Every structure is written in structure tokens, then in C-alpha cells.
Amino acid sequence: MTDPIIRMQNIEKHFGSVIALAGVSVDVFGGECHCLLGDNGAGKSTFIKTMSGVHKPTSGEIIFEGKPLDFADPRDAIAAGIATVHQHLAMIPLMSVSRNFFMGNEPIKKVAGIPFFDHDYANRVTMEEMRKMGINLRGPDQAVGTLSGGERQTVAIARAVHFGAKVLILDEPTSALGVRQTSNVLATIDKVRKQGIAVVFITHNVRHAMAVGDRFTVLNRGKTLGTAERGEITPEELQDLMAGGQELATLEGSLGGTV
Amino acid sequence: MSDASGDERVKELSAFRKALIRPELGGMVGTVAVFTFFLLFAFDSGMFNAQGVLNWSVVSAQFMIIAVGACLLMISGEFDLSVGSMIGFAGMMIAIFGVTLGWPMWMAILVTFVICVAFGALNGYIVVRTGLPSFIVTLATLFILRGFTIFIPQTVERKTIIGGIREAAEGDWLAVLFGGKILTGFFQWMGDAGIIAVFERGSRAGQPVVDGIPMLIIWALVLIVFAHILLTRTRFGNWIFAAGGDADAARNSGVPVNQVKILMFMFTAFCATVFATCQVMEFGSAGADRGLLKEFEAIIAVVIGGALLTGGYGSVIGAALGALIFGVVQQGLFFAGVESSLFRVFLGVILLFAVILNTYIRRIITGER
Ligand SMILES: Nc1ncnc2c1ncn2[C@@H]1O[C@H](COP(=O)(O)OP(=O)(O)OP(=O)(O)O)[C@@H](O)[C@H]1O
Ligand SMILES: [Mg+2]
Numbered sequence: 001m002t003d004p005i006i007r008m009q010n011i012e013k014h015f016g017s018v019i020a021l022a023g024v025s026v027d028v029f030g031g032e033c034h035c036l037l038g039d040n041g042a043g044k045s046t047f048i049k050t051m052s053g054v055h056k057p058t059s060g061e062i063i064f065e066g067k068p069l070d071f072a073d074p075r076d077a078i079a080a081g082i083a084t085v086h087q088h089l090a091m092i093p094l095m096s097v098s099r100n101f102f103m104g105n106e107p108i109k110k111v112a113g114i115p116f117f118d119h120d121y122a123n124r125v126t127m128e129e130m131r132k133m134g135i136n137l138r139g140p141d142q143a144v145g146t147l148s149g150g151e152r153q154t155v156a157i158a159r160a161v162h163f164g165a166k167v168l169i170l171d172e173p174t175s176a177l178g179v180r181q182t183s184n185v186l187a188t189i190d191k192v193r194k195q196g197i198a199v200v201f202i203t204h205n206v207r208h209a210m211a212v213g214d215r216f217t218v219l220n221r222g223k224t225l226g227t228a229e230r231g232e233i234t235p236e237e238l239q240d241l242m243a244g245g246q247e248l249a250t251l252e253g254s255l256g257g258t259v
Numbered sequence: 260m261s262d263a264s265g266d267e268r269v270k271e272l273s274a275f276r277k278a279l280i281r282p283e284l285g286g287m288v289g290t291v292a293v294f295t296f297f298l299l300f301a302f303d304s305g306m307f308n309a310q311g312v313l314n315w316s317v318v319s320a321q322f323m324i325i326a327v328g329a330c331l332l333m334i335s336g337e338f339d340l341s342v343g344s345m346i347g348f349a350g351m352m353i354a355i356f357g358v359t360l361g362w363p364m365w366m367a368i369l370v371t372f373v374i375c376v377a378f379g380a381l382n383g384y385i386v387v388r389t390g391l392p393s394f395i396v397t398l399a400t401l402f403i404l405r406g407f408t409i410f411i412p413q414t415v416e417r418k419t420i421i422g423g424i425r426e427a428a429e430g431d432w433l434a435v436l437f438g439g440k441i442l443t444g445f446f447q448w449m450g451d452a453g454i455i456a457v458f459e460r461g462s463r464a465g466q467p468v469v470d471g472i473p474m475l476i477i478w479a480l481v482l483i484v485f486a487h488i489l490l491t492r493t494r495f496g497n498w499i500f501a502a503g504g505d506a507d508a509a510r511n512s513g514v515p516v517n518q519v520k521i522l523m524f525m526f527t528a529f530c531a532t533v534f535a536t537c538q539v540m541e542f543g544s545a546g547a548d549r550g551l552l553k554e555f556e557a558i559i560a561v562v563i564g565g566a567l568l569t570g571g572y573g574s575v576i577g578a579a580l581g582a583l584i585f586g587v588v589q590q591g592l593f594f595a596g597v598e599s600s601l602f603r604v605f606l607g608v609i610l611l612f613a614v615i616l617n618t619y620i621r622r623i624i625t626g627e628r
Pocket of ligand 1: 015018019020039040041044046047087
């Protein structure tokens with residue numbers, strides 16, 4: 001088997017007295033979709049933020065492509081090829097879609113040696129990428145503030161896919177999306193994975209996870225019970241793990257198996 | 260719509276609403292209104308002959324220089340209340356170095372620029388490090404710099420106004436860039452040809468009354484063009500918008516927000532120093548009370564120009580038009596013989612209008628109701 005792109009080893013993260021992560025180890029492989037599941041507050045977002053350079057882990061080691069990694073800020077992570085769609089989107093409502101799309105990665109066109117922002121290229125690519133995701137923009141200069149929550153999410157995903165060179169991290173990308181956009185995102189994950197890129201996919205929805213996942217890790221109160229591979233685990237078991245088994249069993253009785 | 264695959268649910272934005280979304284709109288309408296007003300009611304006052312035009316152009320250019328700095332800083336999400344004190348401080352430093360200490364003027368100017376821009380950097384550094392509102396941090400700088408501006412000349416010269424700058428700057432290559440005039444030959448020719456007025460008597464008889472374009476105006480134009488291109492056409496401009504729009508989102512996308520903000524504080528300090536240098540070269544002296552309230556005038560010009568006080572949105576052209584409105588009205592009322600205190604009333608009213616209009620525009624852009 002190939003070596004993982006990222007090895008997260010015993011990651012701990014404390015916020016003051018809050019222990020958000022209490023030693024989590026996960027390996028992420030190229031060409032695979034790694035699903036991260038768990039309840040609210042389990043530490044999923046915190047975990048991927050240590051991968052994308054937003055948080056420095058309190059302890060533990062991150063090995064990226066065989067080398068220990070020490071990102072000072074998100075810029076380093078992006079430069080290394082890790083693209084992230086954060087749960088609370090990194091989108092700026094007052095700015096146009098294309099300015100948002102290329103934020104931090106602005107295309108450059110040199111005129112007389114001076115580097116200018118290549119607006120033509122940015123506008124064209126933005127329209128193209130959004131069309132691929134099934135969203136027709138009024139124009140690339142439309143402000144992100146006028147888009148719906150799901151449309152914004154789609155811009156963020158399209159942006160991450162466009163720039164995600166080696167690792168693509170998606171934090172609950174499908175939670176705000178409609179049926180068509182959800183299947184678009186799942187199809188995109190599948191496509192990206194086939195290009196050899198590693199995908200980290202956070203979701204609460206077991207069906208979405210089962211649809212594209214190759215590996216499944218469940219986080220519970222900052223800890224993990226380990227990683228299961230596809231075929232080793234059933235949706236029901238996953239569901240149980242996420243909600244801590246027992247409670248769900250009781251719930252299931254009263255809700256008539258609809259969860 | 261040109262895009263054939265457009266969404267049929269997207270209603271065409273009316274041309275009116277589309278125009279409203281341009282931040283410069285308020286500034287443009289205001290400029291037209293102000294000029295129409297004074298052309299109708301003050302045309303004979305001398306406001307629109309060569310001397311009158313120069314008069315309000317210089318005043319407007321002064322406002323523009325500090326408005327450009329304040330504009331980029333406000334778009335990046337911060338304020339600088341120390342601009343006025345910085346103007347007084349910079350002028351005083353040039354006087355101390357160039358007159359009291361007798362340094363060559365170019366050295367006095369360069370060292371002053373370095374000190375002031377460093378103060379700008381310090382402002383920015385404290386703001387991004389502590390996360391405190393720039394309002395409070397630069398309010399502190401306002402008092403600190405003003406205090407030094409009064410204390411230093413009193414200690415070394417026992418007075419608060421230092422003169423003799425023009426004499427000390429005589430023939431200096433750098434001072435000319437701030438205090439000189441260009442196109443003097445052209446104005447002499449226009450005077451000779453009878454297009455503009457010339458002195459009739461005295462030692463300057465035959466010379467045109469307006470004998471060139473002050474470098475102050477050139478500085479204003481250069482700064483406007485530079486800042487406009489930087490903001491709209493470069494990668495750094497995108498970072499300025501992003502830093503002010505949502506600093507965390509920008510950071511997560513890899514924008515070096517802290518550097519952007521610190522650089523904008525430095526740029527604001529640079530603009531204030533340009534203003535101060537031009538001023539001391541023109542007056543020939545530095546005074547401890549120079550630049551009073553300039554920070555607010557700069558901010559008002561920027562807001563009239565369509566920028567949002569909350570950051571992330573605005574335009575350099577708008578800010579320049581705001582400064583033009585400012586200068587034309589202030590001098591126009593003077594020419595028209597209106598009591599000058601009414602200018603403040605006007606200012607307050609127009610500021611209120613601009614802020615209300617801007618808030619409405621933001622709602623349109625972000626689609627909230
Ligand atoms: N910046 C922070 N400062 C302090 N505590 C934090 C911070 N970020 C997260 N936490 C805490 O860490 C814990 C894990 O939060 P995290 O956002 O990682 O959960 P999550 O698994 O992503 O939940 P959700 O499914 O709701 O998105 C929570 O208890 C949260 O309160
Ligand atoms: Mg989360």
C-alpha cells in the first residue's frame with residue numbers, strides 16, 4: 001500500500017481549559033475520500049483546522065508527504081497544496097464572486113513589468129467553474145452577498161477544487177445544499193478523488209458519507225475509536241458510533257426508524 | 260443578458276440600481292450639484308477665473324492627499340485619527356532638522372518621512388497585535404504626537420512656530436518636489452497672450468498672477484492614480500478589500516491580513532507627511548497647531564466618496580470627489596461671502612446624507628432587506 005499524504009499523529013488541541021482534541025491520529029491517502037463524522041462539538045472542525053494551518057496543534061505531529069510539517073498560517077498550507085472549505089465560509093459578502101474565488105490566489109498579468117490582477121481570466125474561470133457545479137451566475141461581478149447560502153457554499157467548493165492540488169478538505173459542505181447541488185458535490189468529490197487527490201470530507205449525514213467514503217473516522221468528544229475502511233462497517237454501525245449507540249436505539253424506537 | 264445560459268429567475272437589475280452600486284455615485288452627483296450651484300450663484304465672484312480656480316484646486320488637493328490614505332485604510336477595515344497630529348508633527352520635524360539643526364533640507368525631509376512612516380507602522384502593529392479597535396489606538400497617537408509637536412519646539416526654540424523654512428530650502432533638489440511649481444513657462448505664455456491676468460504694477464509687473472501649478476496638486480493626482488490602480492487592478496488591492504471585508508475569512512484564504520493593514524497605516528502616514536511637507540514649504544514655517552481636525556475631514560471626504568465605515572467597500576475616485584466637493588464648497592462659500600461657520604453646517608448635513616445613502620447601497624449589494 002502507498003504511504004499516506006498526511007499522517008496526523010496524536011494531535012491534541014487545547015483552547016485554554018477546553019480540550020477540543022485529546023490525541024487523534026488519522027492517515028489520509030491520495031485518491032481516497034476520508035470521511036470524518038461525529039456529533040456537534042466533537043472536534044471535527046478543530047481537527048481539520050490543524051491540517052490547514054489555522055490552528056497550531058498543542059501537541060502531536062503532522063507528517064505531510066513524509067516530512068514533519070509546521071505551518072505558520074493558512075498561506076503555507078495553501079502553498080503546499082492543501083485547500084479547505086471551512087464550515088463558516090471564507091467568503092466576503094461585499095466582494096464579487098470572482099474576487100472571492102481568487103482571493104489569496106489572484107491571477108497575475110504583467111503589463112510593462114508591473115503585475116496586474118488579471119480580471120478577464122478571473123471572470124472567465126469563475127463563470128466556467130460555477131457552471132460546472134450547476135450554478136448560473138448573473139455575472140462574475142455579482143456580489144457574494146446576493147447569493148444564497150448553498151450557492152455560496154458551491155462557490156467555496158468550486159474554488160477549493162480549482163486550487164486544491166493535493167489535499168481537499170471539505171467541512172460539512174453538503175449541510176446547506178439542495179438535492180441537485182448535493183449530488184453535484186458528491187460527484188465532484190468522486191471526480192477529484194479519481195485524479196489522485198486526497199479528500200477529507202466532514203459530514204453528519206451517514207448516507208452522504210457512505211456514498212463516497214473510502215475510510216471512516218468517527219470523532220467523539222475529542223477522541224477517536226479508530227478508522228474503518230469501506231466494507232468493514234455498515235451504515236447502521238456508523239450511525240450508532242456517531243450518536244453513542246444506546247441513546248439512538250431508544251430514539252429509533254420512538255421515531256419509527258426514520259433517523 | 261449576453262450569457263445565453265443565464266438563469267431565467269434573475270431579474271435584470273435596473274440601470275438605476277446598477278449605477279447605485281458604484282461607490283463613486285454619491286461623489287459624482289455631489290460634484291455636479293456643487294459645481295452647478297456655484298456656477299449659477301457665484302460665477303461673478305472671481306471663483307472661476309484662473310486665480311479662483313487655483314485657490315479651490317489647492318484646497319481640494321490638500322483634502323485629496325489625506326483622503327487617499329484614509330480611503331485605502333478605511334477599506335482595509337481601519338481608521339487613523341492621528342493624521343492631523345501627524346501633519347503638525349511632520350512639519351515641526353522638518354523645521355527642527357532643517358532650520359534649528361541646520362541639516363540640508365533634503366535630509367530633513369527624508370528623515371521626517373522615515374520617522375512618520377515608522378509611526379504609521381507602529382500604529383498598525385499595535386492594532387493587529389492587540390486586536391484593539393484602531394479608533395482607540397490612533398486616538399492615543401493623536402495625543403502623543405500633538406504633545407511632542409508642542410513640547411519639542413518649546414524646549415529647543417522657546418516658541419511654537421518655527422520660520423525660515425523657505426530660506427533653508429532655497430535651491431534644494433527635494434524641497435522643490437513639494438514646494439515648487441510646474442508649467443511656469445506655459446503660464447507666462449498665457450499671461451503674455453492675455454489669456455490669464457497678469458500683475459499690472461509693482462516688482463512683478465508683467466508676470467501672470469497664477470504663475471504655475473503647485474506641486475501639491477501634482478502630488479494629489481499622482482497619489483489618486485496610484486491608489487486607484489493599486490486598489491482595483493492589483494492582487495494587493497484584492498487583499499485590501501478582503502482584509503476589510505472579513506479579516507478571518509481573508510486569513511483563512513491565505514491573505515496576509517496583518518501585513519496589509521500595517522502597510523495601509525504606513526501609507527496613511529506617508530500621505531500625511533506629503534501634506535505637511537507641501538504645507539511648510541508653502542508657508543515657510545511650521546506651527547504646533549497645524550493639521551488640527553484633518554483626520555475627521557479626511558474621513559468625511561472618504562465617506563462622502565461612498566466608502567463604508569465598516570470597511571471592505573469604497574473607491575479612491577469617490578474619496579477624491581469627496582475631497583473636491585469639500586474644497587469647492589469651503590472656498591466657494593468664502594467667495595460668495597457666506598459666513599464661514601455655515602460651512603460646518605453644510606458638512607454635517609452632507610455627511611449624514613452620505614452615510615444614510617451608503618447604508619442603503621450596502622443593503623442592495625448584499626441583498627439584505
Ligand atoms: N477558538 C476556540 N476557542 C475555544 N474553544 C473552541 C474554539 N474552537 C472550538 N472550540 C471548542 O472545541 C470543541 C470542538 O469544536 P469543533 O468546532 O471542532 O466541533 P465540530 O465537531 O466541528 O462540531 P460541529 O459538528 O457542530 O461543526 C467545542 O467544544 C468548541 O466549543
Ligand atoms: Mg464543525
